[in-house]
Amino acid sequence: MDFIKTTELDSKYNHLEKKSINELLVSINKEDKTVPLAVEKALPQIEKLIQKVVYQLKQGGRLFYIGAGTSGRLGVLDASECPPTFGVPYDLVIGIIAGGDSAIRKAVEFAEDSIDLGWKDLKSHDINEKDVVIGIAASGTTPYVIGALDSCNKNNIITGCITNNYNSPLSKTAQFPIEVVVGPEVVTGSSRMKAGTAQKLVLNMITTTTMIQLGRIKGNKMVDMQLSNNKLVNRGTKMIMTELHIAEEEAKKLLDIFGNVRSAIENYNNGYR
Incomplete structure (x- = not known):
């Protein structure tokens, strides 16, 4: 050709x-x-x-x-x-x-x-x-x-x-x-x-x-995204609430502690309260 x-x-x-x-x-x-x-x-x-x-x-x-x-x-x-x-x-x-x-x-x-x-x-x-x-x-x-x-x-x-x-x-x-x-x-x-x-x-x-x-998405969510602004923090909080069936206040606390959606979910599932 x-x-x-x-x-x-x-x-x-x-x-x-x-x-x-x-x-x-x-x-x-x-x-x-x-x-x-x-x-x-x-x-x-x-x-x-x-x-x-x-x-x-x-x-x-x-x-x-x-x-x-x-x-x-x-x-x-x-x-x-x-x-x-x-x-x-x-x-x-x-x-x-x-x-x-x-x-x-x-x-x-x-x-x-x-x-x-x-x-x-x-x-x-x-x-x-x-x-x-x-x-x-x-x-x-x-x-x-x-x-x-x-x-x-x-x-x-x-x-x-x-x-x-x-x-x-x-x-x-x-x-x-x-x-x-x-x-x-x-x-x-x-x-x-x-x-x-x-x-x-x-x-x-x-x-x-x-x-x-490479495992960087869970379900269809960006669980490893960087929390670089309030919009993404709010999105991450909602991800945790939905995944773990917990209240917003608790989800936000987990996100503040672990700084990452995936880490927050994994630690909660491993018994962190």
Whole structure:
């Protein structure tokens, strides 16, 4: 199969500047509706990669996301949400973006064009054979990401990718490629739109499924979440009340003592009163 960069194909919509706000919204929404269906087609690929991620993390490995621009930002976002949501260490899931943390807010020119910089950034985290590295690039052609994964392969490190084109150089480099082809964007080449949405959905699947498999969810509750604000304290209190069938005052007391929903429930069940 020839490589066709569908993320760069011309939009199905033209003369956008002449359309009303309603017409633009309807067009964007129409295209957005196609994204979950494209993700569905990639579920077998997603499953294979998650199986490997779960295995490696159970062996003491870490999960790395590496990307540039929107793709890099989405990886950093997903990684940064794992500790507060699942109570895992901040160095278990790590997001790396071309150009460093400043590139999260402001684009760093030509950072993604270096074939060597991605591997250098990974080495600064003492990357090793226990880890998994997932490269994210809508086009599947970003040198920063491809170079990083190629070096990982040469050093016996498991590699996966999330891309939005079939048969891309990145897909050929990754051991476990995920290809979610969403087609042309409403604004030609603006892969922050459908492609970015698809990447976010896949990232949600990877970390959420992995953390469930690692025992970080009880029933359907975030029992290991960090209690970083009043909303989460209240949510944790209600979890304890529901699980243990106790009054709010007692549940809040347990949460204050143990600082964690799971710990509060386990200690109560073990006889703490």
